[in-house]
Amino acid sequence: EMAADVAVMESMLSRYPFSRLQKPANVLVFPDLNSANTSYKLLQRLGGAQAIGPILVGMAKPVHVLQRDSDVSDIVNIAVIAAVDAQERSREAQKR
Structure with a gap:
Protein backbone atom coordinates (compact mmCIF):
# COMPACT_ATOMS: atom_id res chain seq x y z
CA GLU A 1 0.00 0.00 0.00
CA MET A 2 1.33 3.45 -0.91
CA ALA A 3 0.21 6.93 -1.82
CA ALA A 4 -0.98 7.32 -5.40
CA ASP A 5 1.53 10.07 -6.21
CA VAL A 6 4.42 7.87 -5.09
CA ALA A 7 3.09 4.96 -7.13
CA VAL A 8 2.96 6.90 -10.40
CA MET A 9 5.86 9.39 -10.14
CA GLU A 10 9.33 7.98 -10.76
CA SER A 11 10.97 10.95 -9.03
CA MET A 12 9.10 10.17 -5.81
CA LEU A 13 9.79 6.43 -5.96
CA SER A 14 13.49 7.07 -5.41
CA ARG A 15 12.64 8.57 -2.00
CA TYR A 16 11.14 5.25 -0.91
CA PRO A 17 13.96 2.69 -1.10
CA PHE A 18 11.85 0.14 0.80
CA SER A 19 9.37 0.00 -2.10
CA ARG A 20 9.57 -3.01 -4.42
CA LEU A 21 8.50 -0.88 -7.40
CA GLN A 22 11.30 -0.18 -9.87
CA LYS A 23 9.19 1.92 -12.24
CA PRO A 24 5.92 3.83 -11.89
CA ALA A 25 2.89 1.59 -11.44
CA ASN A 26 0.71 0.78 -14.45
CA VAL A 27 -2.05 -0.79 -12.33
CA LEU A 28 -3.74 0.92 -9.40
CA VAL A 29 -5.94 -0.85 -6.85
CA PHE A 30 -8.41 1.13 -4.74
CA PRO A 31 -10.19 0.29 -1.49
CA ASP A 32 -13.70 0.83 -2.83
CA LEU A 33 -15.72 1.56 -5.96
CA ASN A 34 -16.16 5.28 -5.26
CA SER A 35 -12.42 5.88 -4.81
CA ALA A 36 -11.63 3.87 -7.91
CA ASN A 37 -14.22 5.61 -10.07
CA THR A 38 -13.19 9.10 -8.99
CA SER A 39 -9.51 8.37 -9.63
CA TYR A 40 -10.27 6.62 -12.93
CA LYS A 41 -12.19 9.63 -14.24
CA LEU A 42 -9.54 12.12 -13.06
CA LEU A 43 -6.67 10.19 -14.62
CA GLN A 44 -8.55 9.76 -17.87
CA ARG A 45 -9.87 13.31 -18.22
CA LEU A 46 -7.14 15.43 -16.66
CA GLY A 47 -4.10 13.22 -17.06
CA GLY A 48 -4.73 12.12 -20.60
CA ALA A 49 -4.41 8.48 -19.54
CA GLN A 50 -5.65 5.64 -21.72
CA ALA A 51 -8.05 4.08 -19.24
Whole structure:
Protein backbone atom coordinates (compact mmCIF):
# COMPACT_ATOMS: atom_id res chain seq x y z
CA GLU A 1 0.00 0.00 0.00
CA MET A 2 1.33 3.45 -0.91
CA ALA A 3 0.21 6.93 -1.82
CA ALA A 4 -0.98 7.32 -5.40
CA ASP A 5 1.53 10.07 -6.21
CA VAL A 6 4.42 7.87 -5.09
CA ALA A 7 3.09 4.96 -7.13
CA VAL A 8 2.96 6.90 -10.40
CA MET A 9 5.86 9.39 -10.14
CA GLU A 10 9.33 7.98 -10.76
CA SER A 11 10.97 10.95 -9.03
CA MET A 12 9.10 10.17 -5.81
CA LEU A 13 9.79 6.43 -5.96
CA SER A 14 13.49 7.07 -5.41
CA ARG A 15 12.64 8.57 -2.00
CA TYR A 16 11.14 5.25 -0.91
CA PRO A 17 13.96 2.69 -1.10
CA PHE A 18 11.85 0.14 0.80
CA SER A 19 9.37 0.00 -2.10
CA ARG A 20 9.57 -3.01 -4.42
CA LEU A 21 8.50 -0.88 -7.40
CA GLN A 22 11.30 -0.18 -9.87
CA LYS A 23 9.19 1.92 -12.24
CA PRO A 24 5.92 3.83 -11.89
CA ALA A 25 2.89 1.59 -11.44
CA ASN A 26 0.71 0.78 -14.45
CA VAL A 27 -2.05 -0.79 -12.33
CA LEU A 28 -3.74 0.92 -9.40
CA VAL A 29 -5.94 -0.85 -6.85
CA PHE A 30 -8.41 1.13 -4.74
CA PRO A 31 -10.19 0.29 -1.49
CA ASP A 32 -13.70 0.83 -2.83
CA LEU A 33 -15.72 1.56 -5.96
CA ASN A 34 -16.16 5.28 -5.26
CA SER A 35 -12.42 5.88 -4.81
CA ALA A 36 -11.63 3.87 -7.91
CA ASN A 37 -14.22 5.61 -10.07
CA THR A 38 -13.19 9.10 -8.99
CA SER A 39 -9.51 8.37 -9.63
CA TYR A 40 -10.27 6.62 -12.93
CA LYS A 41 -12.19 9.63 -14.24
CA LEU A 42 -9.54 12.12 -13.06
CA LEU A 43 -6.67 10.19 -14.62
CA GLN A 44 -8.55 9.76 -17.87
CA ARG A 45 -9.87 13.31 -18.22
CA LEU A 46 -7.14 15.43 -16.66
CA GLY A 47 -4.10 13.22 -17.06
CA GLY A 48 -4.73 12.12 -20.60
CA ALA A 49 -4.41 8.48 -19.54
CA GLN A 50 -5.65 5.64 -21.72
CA ALA A 51 -8.05 4.08 -19.24
CA ILE A 52 -9.32 0.58 -19.93
CA GLY A 53 -12.23 -0.62 -17.89
CA PRO A 54 -13.95 -1.00 -15.64
CA ILE A 55 -12.96 -4.65 -15.37
CA LEU A 56 -15.17 -6.63 -13.03
CA VAL A 57 -13.67 -9.75 -11.47
CA GLY A 58 -14.99 -12.52 -9.28
CA MET A 59 -18.41 -12.82 -10.90
CA ALA A 60 -20.03 -16.22 -11.41
CA LYS A 61 -20.77 -15.31 -15.03
CA PRO A 62 -18.95 -12.97 -17.44
CA VAL A 63 -19.90 -9.32 -16.86
CA HIS A 64 -18.48 -6.46 -18.91
CA VAL A 65 -19.64 -2.86 -18.63
CA LEU A 66 -19.32 0.11 -20.97
CA GLN A 67 -19.53 3.67 -19.66
CA ARG A 68 -22.17 6.02 -21.05
CA ASP A 69 -19.56 8.09 -22.88
CA SER A 70 -17.63 5.15 -24.36
CA ASP A 71 -15.97 5.71 -27.71
CA VAL A 72 -14.90 3.16 -30.33
CA SER A 73 -11.57 2.39 -28.63
CA ASP A 74 -13.38 1.75 -25.32
CA ILE A 75 -15.74 -0.68 -27.05
CA VAL A 76 -12.86 -2.49 -28.78
CA ASN A 77 -10.89 -2.74 -25.52
CA ILE A 78 -13.84 -4.20 -23.59
CA ALA A 79 -14.60 -6.59 -26.48
CA VAL A 80 -11.01 -7.87 -26.31
CA ILE A 81 -11.28 -8.29 -22.53
CA ALA A 82 -14.57 -10.17 -23.01
CA ALA A 83 -12.99 -12.48 -25.60
CA VAL A 84 -10.03 -13.28 -23.34
CA ASP A 85 -12.43 -13.84 -20.43
CA ALA A 86 -14.47 -16.28 -22.55
CA GLN A 87 -11.32 -18.16 -23.60
CA GLU A 88 -10.12 -18.45 -20.00
CA ARG A 89 -13.51 -19.66 -18.78
CA SER A 90 -13.61 -22.22 -21.61
CA ARG A 91 -10.16 -23.54 -20.64
CA GLU A 92 -11.19 -23.79 -17.00
CA ALA A 93 -14.40 -25.64 -17.93
CA GLN A 94 -12.43 -28.15 -20.04
CA LYS A 95 -10.14 -28.93 -17.08
CA ARG A 96 -13.11 -30.05 -14.99
